[in-house]
Amino acid sequence: MNATAKSTLIPRFQTYLPILLPIVAVAAALVVGMAVVVAMGVPLGQALSAFWRGAFGNAYAVSASINRAVVLALVGIGFIIASRAGLTNVGGEGQIAVGGIVATALCLMPGMQAMPVGLSFILPLAGATLAGGVWGGIAGLLRVRVGTNEVIATLLLSFIAVWLLYWSVQSENMLRQPMTSAATLPESLPIPATTQVPLLTGSYSSPVTLGLPLLVVVAVVAAVMLRRSLYGFALGAVGLNPVAASRAGVSVGLTLVSSLVIAGALGGLAGGLMLQGEQYSLKAGFSSGYGFDGLVVGLLARGSVTGVIAGALLFGFLRSGGISMEMAAGVPSALVNVLQGLIVLMIASAAYYLDRSSSR
Amino acid sequence: MTTELVALFLGSSIRLAIPLFFAATGELVSERAGIVNMSVEGMMLTGAFGGAVGAALTGSPMLGLGCAVLLVLPVAILQSVLTNTLRANQIVTGIGINIMALGLTTLGYRAIFGARSREVIPGFDVWPLPYLGDLPLVGPLFQQIWMFYLVVIVIAIVGYVLAKTGWGIALRAAGDDPQAVVKSGAPLLGIRHAAILFTGVMSALGGAFLSIGDIHTFTEGMTNGAGYLAIVAVIFGSWKLWRTVAACLLFGAATALQFQLPAFGIQVPNALLIMMPYLLALVAVAGLAGRQAAPRALAQPQ
Amino acid sequence: MHKTVSGRSEAVLPLLALRGIGKSFGAFEALRDIDVSFNAHQVHCLLGENGAGKSTLCNLVFGIHQPTAGTMELEGRAYRPAGPRDALAGGIAMVHQHFSLVNELPVTDNLLLGRRFGRIDRRAEGKRLQELASRYGLDIVPDALVGDLSVGQRQRVEIAKCLMSNPRVLILDEPTAVLLPDEISALLGVCRQVAASGCAVVMVTHKLAEIERVADRVTVLRRGRIAAYSDTPAADINRLVAAMIQRPQASGDAAIGARAIAARKPAVPFRPKQEAMQIDGVSIVDRLGIKRLDDITLTVGRGEIVGIAGVEGNGQSELGAMIGGLLRPTSGRWFASDQDLTHASPRRITAAGVGVVPEDRHAVAAISKLSLADNLYLNRMSRFTRFGLIDRGAQRRQAQDAMTKFDVRAPGPLVAFGSLSGGNQQKAVLGRELTTPGLKVLLAAQPTRGLDIGAIEAVYGLIRDAAEAGVGVLLISSELDELISVADRILVFYRGRIVGEHVARPENSHSIGALMSGQTA
Numbered sequence A: 001m002n003a004t005a006k007s008t009l010i011p012r013f014q015t016y017l018p019i020l021l022p023i024v025a026v027a028a029a030l031v032v033g034m035a036v037v038v039a040m041g042v043p044l045g046q047a048l049s050a051f052w053r054g055a056f057g058n059a060y061a062v063s064a065s066i067n068r069a070v071v072l073a074l075v076g077i078g079f080i081i082a083s084r085a086g087l088t089n090v091g092g093e094g095q096i097a098v099g100g101i102v103a104t105a106l107c108l109m110p111g112m113q114a115m116p117v118g119l120s121f122i123l124p125l126a127g128a129t130l131a132g133g134v135w136g137g138i139a140g141l142l143r144v145r146v147g148t149n150e151v152i153a154t155l156l157l158s159f160i161a162v163w164l165l166y167w168s169v170q171s172e173n174m175l176r177q178p179m180t181s182a183a184t185l186p187e188s189l190p191i192p193a194t195t196q197v198p199l200l201t202g203s204y205s206s207p208v209t210l211g212l213p214l215l216v217v218v219a220v221v222a223a224v225m226l227r228r229s230l231y232g233f234a235l236g237a238v239g240l241n242p243v244a245a246s247r248a249g250v251s252v253g254l255t256l257v258s259s260l261v262i263a264g265a266l267g268g269l270a271g272g273l274m275l276q277g278e279q280y281s282l283k284a285g286f287s288s289g290y291g292f293d294g295l296v297v298g299l300l301a302r303g304s305v306t307g308v309i310a311g312a313l314l315f316g317f318l319r320s321g322g323i324s325m326e327m328a329a330g331v332p333s334a335l336v337n338v339l340q341g342l343i344v345l346m347i348a349s350a351a352y353y354l355d356r357s358s359s360r
Numbered sequence B: 001m002t003t004e005l006v007a008l009f010l011g012s013s014i015r016l017a018i019p020l021f022f023a024a025t026g027e028l029v030s031e032r033a034g035i036v037n038m039s040v041e042g043m044m045l046t047g048a049f050g051g052a053v054g055a056a057l058t059g060s061p062m063l064g065l066g067c068a069v070l071l072v073l074p075v076a077i078l079q080s081v082l083t084n085t086l087r088a089n090q091i092v093t094g095i096g097i098n099i100m101a102l103g104l105t106t107l108g109y110r111a112i113f114g115a116r117s118r119e120v121i122p123g124f125d126v127w128p129l130p131y132l133g134d135l136p137l138v139g140p141l142f143q144q145i146w147m148f149y150l151v152v153i154v155i156a157i158v159g160y161v162l163a164k165t166g167w168g169i170a171l172r173a174a175g176d177d178p179q180a181v182v183k184s185g186a187p188l189l190g191i192r193h194a195a196i197l198f199t200g201v202m203s204a205l206g207g208a209f210l211s212i213g214d215i216h217t218f219t220e221g222m223t224n225g226a227g228y229l230a231i232v233a234v235i236f237g238s239w240k241l242w243r244t245v246a247a248c249l250l251f252g253a254a255t256a257l258q259f260q261l262p263a264f265g266i267q268v269p270n271a272l273l274i275m276m277p278y279l280l281a282l283v284a285v286a287g288l289a290g291r292q293a294a295p296r297a298l299a300q301p302q
Numbered sequence C: 001m002h003k004t005v006s007g008r009s010e011a012v013l014p015l016l017a018l019r020g021i022g023k024s025f026g027a028f029e030a031l032r033d034i035d036v037s038f039n040a041h042q043v044h045c046l047l048g049e050n051g052a053g054k055s056t057l058c059n060l061v062f063g064i065h066q067p068t069a070g071t072m073e074l075e076g077r078a079y080r081p082a083g084p085r086d087a088l089a090g091g092i093a094m095v096h097q098h099f100s101l102v103n104e105l106p107v108t109d110n111l112l113l114g115r116r117f118g119r120i121d122r123r124a125e126g127k128r129l130q131e132l133a134s135r136y137g138l139d140i141v142p143d144a145l146v147g148d149l150s151v152g153q154r155q156r157v158e159i160a161k162c163l164m165s166n167p168r169v170l171i172l173d174e175p176t177a178v179l180l181p182d183e184i185s186a187l188l189g190v191c192r193q194v195a196a197s198g199c200a201v202v203m204v205t206h207k208l209a210e211i212e213r214v215a216d217r218v219t220v221l222r223r224g225r226i227a228a229y230s231d232t233p234a235a236d237i238n239r240l241v242a243a244m245i246q247r248p249q250a251s252g253d254a255a256i257g258a259r260a261i262a263a264r265k266p267a268v269p270f271r272p273k274q275e276a277m278q279i280d281g282v283s284i285v286d287r288l289g290i291k292r293l294d295d296i297t298l299t300v301g302r303g304e305i306v307g308i309a310g311v312e313g314n315g316q317s318e319l320g321a322m323i324g325g326l327l328r329p330t331s332g333r334w335f336a337s338d339q340d341l342t343h344a345s346p347r348r349i350t351a352a353g354v355g356v357v358p359e360d361r362h363a364v365a366a367i368s369k370l371s372l373a374d375n376l377y378l379n380r381m382s383r384f385t386r387f388g389l390i391d392r393g394a395q396r397r398q399a400q401d402a403m404t405k406f407d408v409r410a411p412g413p414l415v416a417f418g419s420l421s422g423g424n425q426q427k428a429v430l431g432r433e434l435t436t437p438g439l440k441v442l443l444a445a446q447p448t449r450g451l452d453i454g455a456i457e458a459v460y461g462l463i464r465d466a467a468e469a470g471v472g473v474l475l476i477s478s479e480l481d482e483l484i485s486v487a488d489r490i491l492v493f494y495r496g497r498i499v500g501e502h503v504a505r506p507e508n509s510h511s512i513g514a515l516m517s518g519q520t521a
Helices: A012-039 A044-056 A059-084 A092-107 A119-146 A150-170 A211-228 A230-240 A242-247 A252-279 A290-301 A305-329 A334-358 B002-032 B040-058 B061-085 B090-113 B146-164 B166-176 B178-183 B188-214 B226-236 B241-263 B270-287 C054-062 C084-089 C107-112 C122-136 C151-164 C181-196 C208-214 C233-245 C251-263 C316-323 C346-351 C361-365 C372-376 C392-405 C422-434 C453-468 C480-486 C506-516
Strands: C016-025 C028-038 C042-047 C069-074 C092-095 C169-173 C200-205 C217-222 C225-230 C275-285 C291-301 C305-309 C331-336 C354-357 C441-445 C472-476 C489-494 C497-503
Touching (some): A012 A290, A012 A305, A059 A092, A059 A305, A092 A119, A092 A150, A092 A252, A119 B270, A150 B270, A211 A305, A230 A242, A230 A252, A290 A305, B002 B241, B040 B061, B040 B188, B061 B090, B061 B188, B146 B188, B166 B178, B188 B226, B226 B270, C028 C054, C028 C069, C028 C225, C042 C054, C042 C208, C054 C084, C054 C169, C084 C092, C107 C122, C151 C181, C181 C208, C208 C233, C275 C316, C291 C316, C305 C506, C316 C472, C354 C361, C354 C422, C422 C441, C453 C472, C453 C480, C480 C506
Parallel strands (some): C169 C200
Antiparallel strands (some): C275 C291
8 A cells, every 4th residue: 555644734723632632621620529519508608618628738737648648659650550551550558558457567666766867767667668569579479470451450359458467457466556445446556656657848738758858859750761761662562562572582470560560659659658657556447448549540640740749639629628517517428439439430432432533 | 166156157257248148249230331439438337328218217227228239329320420431540449439438427427426436227127037047058048138138049049140141241251252242232331331330239248237237226337348358259259140149258257256366276467357347358368360351341430 | 438537438327426636634634636436347456656545535435534626426426425334324435454343343243233223133133144145155154253264264255244234335445454365365256246236346455466367447546646547457558657756856766776685685595604593492371272373483683684485474573572572482492692682671672782663653663643753762871861950952962863874754752753754763773773782693573664755765774774884684575575685584474484585586485485375396
């Protein structure tokens, strides 16, 4: 066939579509959210002001939102890295949980609190990262060795991890604090002060942790890696066409497994940060909701690290506002789930047409 | 005494497996047609919610059942349009629907019943069959809620349609080679739409069983992964009907152990037992060459 | 008498008439101004090269696409199928190039697909099949799984499936492409039978031998338009062939090109002094236990072009996959550049100086969504890395040079690879493999499939140049003429074994053809 297609002039609108779409989706979801609030009979003004206070009200609120955003961003970056290789990691919540468990265990180890030069909080974080990496790696190995769909594998592992978390704080043989009375809560002992992640400002009224600069480093490394490194190129090749990538000398199995290890590791790190930077003791269900939030952030971002940061900030503040709205105005935070679902569906619906028009 | 316990165990296993029987059979039909519905979880939850609300508001569990199906239909239609018409990624849309269903059912429940969880609703009672229910070992098999017999009939019908009718051939072909179906003049999209709707109805029934058949209450997020277990059961069963049903029974048994083992005097941490079905499922997908038995065009946007 | 749009007088009303049909895919015009009619009791051949628009035309008739211009008439009434179902309902059936059969289902189920929806009786269907089979001379086993059948058997099932719907028009799209010579004869016989029973048979082909044997009427398509037609094909064969391949200004070039290639062939058979690649007793057994390659032993000398002839499906694909590192032999070994590459990864194979142009360039050689520049260096991006990061500027500049060197025509190195024409894609892949550092061996599998004449000549030239520079070339092709004109010697593959070897000369064509169809000695 010698006749080549004449190239069509791409209208400016179409080049901006990939960025417009998430914005439109979020805006539409917010409108729906407000409609639901009104439908529930809650005065919109009251709900919105409660939301605002919870998200931006004071330094504490903003810091809490940022800390939340850091966790989501880490999970989201992990998601897009795996996604570049064609894998969908839905096990964020489990990877966070496993990270939290290992971080707590390490923090509570005798001798950890006395470690010098910040190792007291760095080592548990490293352990948490490693644990998350292993948890993601299991799914990766299953995918490569046996062909198990990674969505199923990461999902099942997530459930298992959540119940492992439950077990570890229920059982005194594991991490549960000694039961002095029947009212002793199923939690771990509080972690020693030196194992806590230091705060940027040093003051608990604005408790943004060292996690923030850490995230910035991770984000920069990830962005450069995805766009300019050989590994990033290999990820993309495997994600587009594993057979051709294999013929071109890329080790497809290694690439797939490593991408899930990285995604899991970032999730584990997020869990460690939550434990050592905010929660300070292990409680059942501490990871609840972060998995889905991180997943949605990853999907929203459509492969871009900047997109992840933007989405993480959005959802970080959204969640904080949502919690406040529930407490002060009686609007269940489940509303945020509805908005998330809407955003995912809107973007997924348009994605097929977006991809088709961009490959011209 | 032990025969009693074993019988009890069998009965519990079946009871706990019933929602899976419904959902997995429904999902099997979709997957044989080439579609993965990650949204089974959300559809089951919607069914549970619909059943609970319907029964509570009308006082009749039967109407509740109808309400469950009605409520799930738009969800199934949504999934079908997204998958077949808009060609969106099946995994992503399924998960999106699950998230939304969780949010909507929680909101809905709070709005209708207030924040009081554990509200008791009119539900179905056990319907013991006259002579069979009194048999020594297998008695509890026949002391189930009537929906058990319904699902057995549905499974038999599905088996017949798949193996012995032209629609069954077309459905299976849709999952293996959708282009061949188009070239042969069979309505590919129509078949896939119908499959997803069937999955929706079955998921609704399975979910409704949870709220008005088994526990007679609704709690937020009460399906708690049952929908995903249904999908795993299909994989475990290598996409064959009878094996899938067996897998559901196995998962039901694993959950039943939670209550049985203490009765045998064996102390196992609760969390481990709750984890058991997922662990089994993981072993299942790790150990089998299930992928070779999958419908060739599964989850491909065609 | 009826007058068709083209002005020819007809004695009967055509069964199917196309008037002014045109089809565009976006900006690409696949068909234009097509006026053609198909009559009952006739075999009408659509002749044309790859990419001339023949398949598109069939798809329009069968309802898979809708025309962007023109009308169709079925038995005098307007015919506008929205999909295959309308076509089938109207009495039009099509034997597709890629069959409409489901491998996982048995023959009977495949025959029922789309025809019956309620309760089915497999045994009755089997009986109907036997009746049909004996009437038209088709030989089929009803209970076999289609996936287990040979290609020829599958085609018979496909034909039976079409005939079961009692069509008035039967379309066959490139039916002989995958058949052995005697299977081809059988098929042509079936076509005559079907036409004799009252059907209008439409056969799409690019093989001239078949035209002569079976066609009552021929229409030649070139670049989406009708280039010629004839009601007496046997007599007009030369005119038809000329119309098929004629390029307005380039007829001189084609002749020059052909002569140049012929001139480079030495008068005496080429005897290489050193060996570049050795394959020693290689067998490959697939997952179902079928032997795809059976004890293959061959060598390729430095500077030699060894051709592998054979109808597709006789082990050539497996051989190509093995040399590409995508398939491991079950037994035996193979070497290149004195290295044992039997269990080597694709990376090691490339490092050993083996270049591979696979038969399926879209799936294996390149990634369509990546840029041309990325694909030109797909297997050696590391040459642009500093401190682990890719220097995109350097990559772009070198890609530009490569484009000029191998005459790859594209708006720029950053366009998506998939947007290039087939010929340019193939030139890019070939260029990449030919610039493999330390190239000693080149495997080219079906390298000119789907290419126009200009690109074909370019490919032959590049291959010949490589051989002259000392590269050992293994050329797999199902076009015997191609092998005769390019290769030094030809090995024939049949059912996974090497059944014979000949020097690549036109006088050996007949013997090679015989070996290709399994005739021994």
